[in-house]
Amino acid sequence: MKKLVRIRRVFQLFFLVLFIYILWSTTYPLTGLLPPETFFKINPIVMVMTALSGRIMLAGLSAGLAMIVLTLLFGRFFCGWVCPLGTMIDITARLARRDRWGRSMRTGKARLIKFGILFLVFIAGLAGIQAAWVLDPMVIMARFVSLNLIPAATQALDSVFVFAMTTLGMRETLIDAYRWLKESFLGIQPHFFAHAGGLFLFFALIIGSSALAPRFWCRCVCPLGALYALAAKAAWMRRLVDICRHCTLCIPRCRMGAIREDMTYDKGECILCMDCVYDCPQHATRFGIVPRLREKEPEHRTGISRRSFLLLLGLSLAALGRRVFAAASPPAGTPAGSGIIRPPGASGEEAFLDRCVRCGNCMKVCPTNGLQPLMLEEGLEGLWTPRLVPEIGYCEYLCTLCGEVCPTGALRRLDVEQKKRTRLGLAVVDRSLCIAWAHGQECLVCEEHCPVAEKAIKVVEHRGPSGVVVGAPVVDPNLCVGCGICQNKCPSRPDRAIRVFPY
Amino acid sequence: MEQPQSFFNRRVTRRGFLKLLGALAVTLPAWSLAGRHARAGETNARPKKGIRGDHDLVVAEGADPYATTVKAVEALGGMGRFVSKGATVVIKPNIGWDRTPAQAANTHPEVVAALIDLCLGAGAGRVNVFDATCNDARRCYDNSGIREAAEAHGASVYFTNDWDAVKARFAYESPMEGWPIVRDAVACDTFINVPVLKHHGLTRLTIAMKNLMGVCTGSRGTIHQGIGRKLVDLTDFISPELTVVDATRVLLRNGPQGGNLADVERRDTVLASTDPVLADAYACSLVGVDPGELPNLVAAKARRFGLSDLARADIAHVA
Numbered sequence: 001m002k003k004l005v006r007i008r009r010v011f012q013l014f015f016l017v018l019f020i021y022i023l024w025s026t027t028y029p030l031t032g033l034l035p036p037e038t039f040f041k042i043n044p045i046v047m048v049m050t051a052l053s054g055r056i057m058l059a060g061l062s063a064g065l066a067m068i069v070l071t072l073l074f075g076r077f078f079c080g081w082v083c084p085l086g087t088m089i090d091i092t093a094r095l096a097r098r099d100r101w102g103r104s105m106r107t108g109k110a111r112l113i114k115f116g117i118l119f120l121v122f123i124a125g126l127a128g129i130q131a132a133w134v135l136d137p138m139v140i141m142a143r144f145v146s147l148n149l150i151p152a153a154t155q156a157l158d159s160v161f162v163f164a165m166t167t168l169g170m171r172e173t174l175i176d177a178y179r180w181l182k183e184s185f186l187g188i189q190p191h192f193f194a195h196a197g198g199l200f201l202f203f204a205l206i207i208g209s210s211a212l213a214p215r216f217w218c219r220c221v222c223p224l225g226a227l228y229a230l231a232a233k234a235a236w237m238r239r240l241v242d243i244c245r246h247c248t249l250c251i252p253r254c255r256m257g258a259i260r261e262d263m264t265y266d267k268g269e270c271i272l273c274m275d276c277v278y279d280c281p282q283h284a285t286r287f288g289i290v291p292r293l294r295e296k297e298p299e300h301r302t303g304i305s306r307r308s309f310l311l312l313l314g315l316s317l318a319a320l321g322r323r324v325f326a327a328a329s330p331p332a333g334t335p336a337g338s339g340i341i342r343p344p345g346a347s348g349e350e351a352f353l354d355r356c357v358r359c360g361n362c363m364k365v366c367p368t369n370g371l372q373p374l375m376l377e378e379g380l381e382g383l384w385t386p387r388l389v390p391e392i393g394y395c396e397y398l399c400t401l402c403g404e405v406c407p408t409g410a411l412r413r414l415d416v417e418q419k420k421r422t423r424l425g426l427a428v429v430d431r432s433l434c435i436a437w438a439h440g441q442e443c444l445v446c447e448e449h450c451p452v453a454e455k456a457i458k459v460v461e462h463r464g465p466s467g468v469v470v471g472a473p474v475v476d477p478n479l480c481v482g483c484g485i486c487q488n489k490c491p492s493r494p495d496r497a498i499r500v501f502p503y
Numbered sequence: 504m505e506q507p508q509s510f511f512n513r514r515v516t517r518r519g520f521l522k523l524l525g526a527l528a529v530t531l532p533a534w535s536l537a538g539r540h541a542r543a544g545e546t547n548a549r550p551k552k553g554i555r556g557d558h559d560l561v562v563a564e565g566a567d568p569y570a571t572t573v574k575a576v577e578a579l580g581g582m583g584r585f586v587s588k589g590a591t592v593v594i595k596p597n598i599g600w601d602r603t604p605a606q607a608a609n610t611h612p613e614v615v616a617a618l619i620d621l622c623l624g625a626g627a628g629r630v631n632v633f634d635a636t637c638n639d640a641r642r643c644y645d646n647s648g649i650r651e652a653a654e655a656h657g658a659s660v661y662f663t664n665d666w667d668a669v670k671a672r673f674a675y676e677s678p679m680e681g682w683p684i685v686r687d688a689v690a691c692d693t694f695i696n697v698p699v700l701k702h703h704g705l706t707r708l709t710i711a712m713k714n715l716m717g718v719c720t721g722s723r724g725t726i727h728q729g730i731g732r733k734l735v736d737l738t739d740f741i742s743p744e745l746t747v748v749d750a751t752r753v754l755l756r757n758g759p760q761g762g763n764l765a766d767v768e769r770r771d772t773v774l775a776s777t778d779p780v781l782a783d784a785y786a787c788s789l790v791g792v793d794p795g796e797l798p799n800l801v802a803a804k805a806r807r808f809g810l811s812d813l814a815r816a817d818i819a820h821v822a
Contacts, residue, residue, distance in 0.1 A: 028641050162666050171667075179661045188640055188662050367639040396639050398601055398646075435728060442798070444705040445724040449637060451601075453762030459704055471704065489637075491724030 004274040008080065012087040019084040023145045026364045026405055027187060036361055039084075039138050040407035042067050045121070045224045046139065046357050049132035050408045052125035054354045058408060068231050073289075075235035076228045079218055080271030085137040085206070086218055090255075093210045107219050107257050111269065114219075114226035121223050133357040133384075135223050143384065144203040146364035147193045147373065155190040157181070191369045192392075198375065199384070214255040218271065229268035236291045239265055239276065243284040250276040250285070340378055341388040341482065341502050343371055344395060344422040345403040345412035355410035358384040362402035362411060368393025370484070371402065388424060390484025390500050395424060397451035397483055420452075425482030425500040427456070427475045433497035436472035440464010446473050446486035446498050456480035473498065546674040548740040549689055556580045558819040559810065560776040560785055565822065568751045568773070572617035575747065575775035578821045581625075582618075585744045588626035590692035594618050594658065595743075597699045597714050598634035598649050600760045601642040607754040607767045609643070610699045612652035614749045614773065618695060619656040630658040631687055634717040665720045677736040678729060688718035688741065696743040696779060700750040700770075700786045702758030706730060707796040709759050710786045711746045711779040712738045712803075731798030735808050738779050738799075746782045748774035750789050780809025781816055788813070 019039055025032025037060070040046050044064035051058045067078065079086050117135060124131035133139050161178045165171040182188055193199070209216040218225050244263055251259045254276060258269035277285050343362055346352040363371040363386050370393025371386045378385070386402075388395055400419050403411040414422060427446075431437035436444065441464070447457040456479035462472035473486075475498075482500045490496040556579035563575035576582055586592055596610035604611055615632065622630050632653045636643040640662045644650040653660045668683035669690075688694065698714030705727060706713055712734040716723060718741060726733050750772040754761040761767065770789055776782040780803045787794045794800045794811060804811050 028639070029645070166666060175667075182662065182664075367641070396601065396642065399639070399642065441728045442705060442730060443724070443727045445727050447704045448727075448759060451638075451760060451762070453757060453760075453766075455704075455757050489724055491722060491727070 002274075002278045004277055008272075008274055011081045012090065015082045016084045016087045019141065020145055020149070023142060023361075023364060024150060024185060026146070026361055028365070028367045028399075028401060030365070030401060030404060036365070036405040037407035039142070040357070040359060043136065043138045043224065044068050045132045045136050045227060046359075046407065049121055049125040050130060050355055050357065052122075053128050053130040053132075054351070054408075055128070056409070060407075068227070071228045071231040072234050074237045074272075075232040075267060076225065076269075076271045077237075078228055079222075079225055080273045083137055083218075083224075085141040086215070086271070088141065089207055089210055089215055089217060092207050093214060096210075107213050107216070110220045111257075114221055114223060114229070117221065118223040118226035118230075128354060130354045130357065132223070133359075135221060136357065137217075137222055137224050139357050139359045140203060140206060143199055143358065143360045146360040148196055148200045148203065150364070151191045151193060151196065154186050155192075158186055158190050189369070191364070193363065194372045194389070195375050199373065213257065215271075219256055219269065232270070233268045235267055236289050237272070237287060238267070238290050239270060239285065240288050240290070241280070241285050243282045245282060247281060249281060250279045253279045339502060340374065340382070341390070341425050341484070341500060343386050343388060343402045343411055344400075344419060344424060345406075345414050346410065347412065352410050353381055353385065355408045356385050357408055357410070359407060360384075361405040361407065362386050365401040365405045366393065367396055367399060367401065368488075370394055370488075388484060388500075390487040391496065394485035394488040395483040397481075397485070420481070423481050423503050424484070425503045426477055427480050427482060427484070427486050427498050427500050429473055429475055430495075430497045430499065433492050433495055434472065435492060435497065436462060436464070436470050438497075440466050440468055440470055442470050443491065444471050444473060445489050445491055447471075449485045449489045451483060451485060452479050452481065454479055457486060545672065546740075547669060547672050547689070548674075549691075549694065549742050551742045552744060554584055554744055554777060556584070556775070556777050559778060559816040560774060560781050560818045561821060562785070562818060563773045563775070563821045564771055565773075566771050568611045568613040568749070569617045571751065571771070571773045572614045572747060572749075572775075573621065574821050575773045576618070576621055576745075578819055579745075579775045579777075582621035583625045585695070586622050586625040586627045586693050589628040590626070591690075592622045592627045592630045592693045592695065593688055593691040594622070594630060594632050594653075594695045594697055595688065595714070595717060596632065596634060596649055596697040596749075597709075597717065598643050598647050599637045599717060601638035601646055602760060602762065603646055604648045605752075605764060605767070606761050607699065607701060607752045608759060608761050609647035609649065610697050610749045611751050612648035614747065614751065615649055615697060616652045616656045618697060618747060619653060619658045622693075622695075623657055627693075631691070632658045632660045633663055633685070633687070635663045635685065635720055635723075636717075663720060668720045671737075671740050673736065673740065678733050679726075679736045679740065682726075682737075683720045684740070685718045685720060693745070694741060694743045695745045695747065696741075697747045697749065699754075700748055700789065701754035701761070702756055702766075704758070706734075706798055708783075708787060708790065708792055710748060710783045711743075712783055712799045715741055715743075715779075731800075731802030732806075734799040735802045735806055738803075739808065743779060744777065746774075746776050746779045748776075748782050748786050750774065750786060753790055755790060778809050780811050781813075784811040784813060785816075785818065 022034050026036040041060040041063045044067055047058055047061050047064035121131045165174050206217050256269045256271055259265045370388050372389045373384045374382050374387050398416055400414050403413045435441050450457045456476050457473045458476055459471040460474050461469050463469050484500045486498045487496045487500050490498050561575045561578040563571045565571035596615045598609050600608040602608035619630050650660045663685045667686050669686050671679055671682045671684050673680055696711050698711045700710050703709040715737050750770045752767050752769050754767055756766040774782050784794045800811055803809050810816055
């Protein structure tokens with residue numbers, strides 16, 4: 001029974017699996033059925049706010065706007081039927097047996113918080129600051145899947161196979177299956193990400209907030225939910241109660257707390273989960289498309305007051321003015337003033353931060369695992385943005401994947417010829433550590449791996465301490481692109497004798 | 504009051520605890536010893552079969568890499584000499600770099616394809632093709648064209664895994680002692696080394712002996728210190744039954760990766776030999792390099808390993 005609820009769950013699971021599949025297939029050679037940025041393109045917060053803060057027209061902006069139009073017709077169907085974070089919240093609540101507990105919890109005015117967050121994001125966008133990423137559900141879910149879930153799952157499965165083949169001695173039986181798995185969904189090496197614990201903690205807090213009230217995140221915090229709530233006020237899809245005996249059973253059971261004491265409901269809060277259809281003992285609750293109701297709904301002042309709206313408008317204009325004023329003065333500081341190497345195709349630090357939504361796609365796709373999330377090395381505004389860590393993985397010379405999967409163009413799409421000319425930094429030989437320079441031993445591993453066709457690392461003759469003449473590396477700054485393969489492969493330990501510095 | 508006894512709330516008695524300790528003392532050393540069959544001083548190198556060809560070295564010339572490779576192996580005595588029925592064969596080309604066949608940094612896919620056909624024609628049970636690459640393995644396997652060609656001709660192509668290696672043990676003192684070697688490269692009936700001749704910054708040229716670095720896993724950068732001696736020991740450890748050198752086109756400068764087609768010249772030559780040292784020494788002459796410039800050939804000569812004196816070798820030319 002509960003046919004509509006079951007259909008909803010099937011949709012939720014389908015989109016959750018699709019979401020994970022898309023990120024899973026965000027890897028070389030990028031032959032997934034759907035483009036890696038699919039879920040971001042249909043996300044109006046990410047697309048509109050980035051377009052706003054970056055002052056650009058983004059390709060695929062229309063998909064986000066189409067979602068708003070759909071919400072104008074059908075209400076917050078996205079939150080109840082599509083959103084993978086919402087599905088994760090529903091699943092964990094059910095596993096924790098909290099899906100029916102605490103539903104009487106009233107969130108009251110706390111639900112207004114999400115509108116405040118949405119306006120802050122909007123104002124920040126007007127001022128040219130990208131803030132959509134902080135609390136956007138799609139971004140949060142993508143980071144969890146790409147940087148926590150998939151690495152943990154692949155590492156665990158890989159370990160089980162390796163344990164069975166080494167310690168249990170089942171190599172002959174399993175090796176072919178293992179090789180097939182590695183080429184299909186295990187990937188040739190499990191990725192690791194710095195600070196994955198911090199990322200997971202953030203995600204776990206959001207999931208755990210359901211302990212306060214069911215779907216607390218969706219009720220009170222989510223800025224995408226807030227945007228859809230505003231649009232859903234006008235929705236044609238309505239909850240229709242044919243016979244109501246005011247038993248009030250549906251009120252505490254509504255996971256969004258959308259049904260009021262007077263038995264009316266807040267269309268902006270309803271996510272069409274269809275629970276109330278079956279909670280109603282009269283079997284008289286249904287949903288239907290009705291463009292206009294005959295009698296007017298009673299006024300409910302739950303939205304934003306006129307005074308606050310004007311205040312917010314004034315604030316945003318002030319912020320705009322500040323931005324225009326600031327543009328006249330020179331940009332503050334050099335881009336990447338610290339030791340951060342950005343991925344290829346990142347244009348100037350400020351423009352990059354305006355566009356990057358920290359979705360983790362570039363880090364997921366990087367074939368060498370060299371792209372890692374920053375913590376606070378670049379301040380709060382650099383949180384979870386990608387950096388190249390050559391000692392973990394270098395930038396593959398002919399690879400252009402990170403630009404191809406970036407949903408907002410924070411990393412530009414480069415063709416291979418452009419990529420070969422893209423500089424990330426400059427390699428510097430530390431002659432006090434270099435095996436050839438300091439010890440007079442043959443090495444030249446850096447020169448061997450240098451991918452530039454004319455070799456950005458040149459060999460000069462050097463007479464070492466023992467009197468033997470060996471070839472020693474010298475970097476040609478005009479040719480070096482800073483890919484970091486020399487640093488990655490340098491055998492000097494514990495510190496590499498050739499390192500890439502931001503250019 | 505008597506507590507119900509179950510597995511979890513059983514009281515630990517002194518006798519029980521001592522029994523447990525005793526059991527562990529017996530099983531743990533047995534467990535850890537179970538996987539170690541070999542004793543010190545015993546090598547786990549591939550056995551030397553001592554198969555000779557009709558000549559020491561065959562130099563085949565021709566514009567078509569596939570046909571030239573077939574000619575070279577036929578003139579050496581045919582693949583049947585090296586591959587027995589049902590044998591597991593490893594073909595180890597150079598797939599080290601993310602480069603196209605025309606850029607000459609990897610073995611020509613048609614040379615690999617010809618060898619696979621010859622092996623399967625001789626009755627090989629299974630032909631494995633792999634290399635521990637320098638660039639991202641998937642890009643190397645794809646862009647070298649070797650995966651596509653090898654799979655089309657019936658070989659199994661796969662990536663190496665660092666955990667799936669054996670530690671090399673030598674009967675003599677060696678700087679390569681304990682180095683992890685890809686397990687399948689050691690545990691095979693026939694090993695065919697298929698290098699590409701090209702320029703190299705450290706060893707002047709990289710040919711057959713240097714190509715064997717591709718069966719080593721681990722942090723290979725340290726092999727570069729004292730590389731001559733290490734390559735000799737590695738070659739001795741693997742002892743390939745057959746060496747086929749791809750010199751159809753040669754990267755003359757900016758090796759071993761290249762990337763610039765102006766650095767590539769055609770030589771239309773394939774070498775086949777049972778002696779990797781002789782193959783290296785002869786390949787030098789194709790590009791006018793003195794074998795004395797290659798540290799591995801210097802070390803081989805000093806150790807009297809292989810035949811590096813071309814004047815004493817039986818070299819056949821086929822065109």
